[in-house]
């Protein structure tokens with residue numbers, strides 16, 4: 001797991017510069033959370049997904065499984081399964 005430097009966080013939002021995300025060989029995707037219950041990607045999320053590819057997981061508050069969604073690079077939601 002990589003936590004990009006320069007993250008800005010407040011009670012209602014968080015953000016980081018996508019320029020701070022390195023290209024890592026073998027990277028399988030990006031996980032991030034939303035401070036509200038939505039696990040739907042924003043327009044910025046979709047743009048990042050298309051640039052980085054892989055599997056992109058978003059967890060919405062309160063971060064229960066029902067508030068977690070996975071998307072591929074095109075922005076299409078895909079099913080996922082949690083395993084031990």
Ligand SMILES: [Zn+2]
Nearest residue numbers: 034041042045
């Ligand atoms: Zn987001």
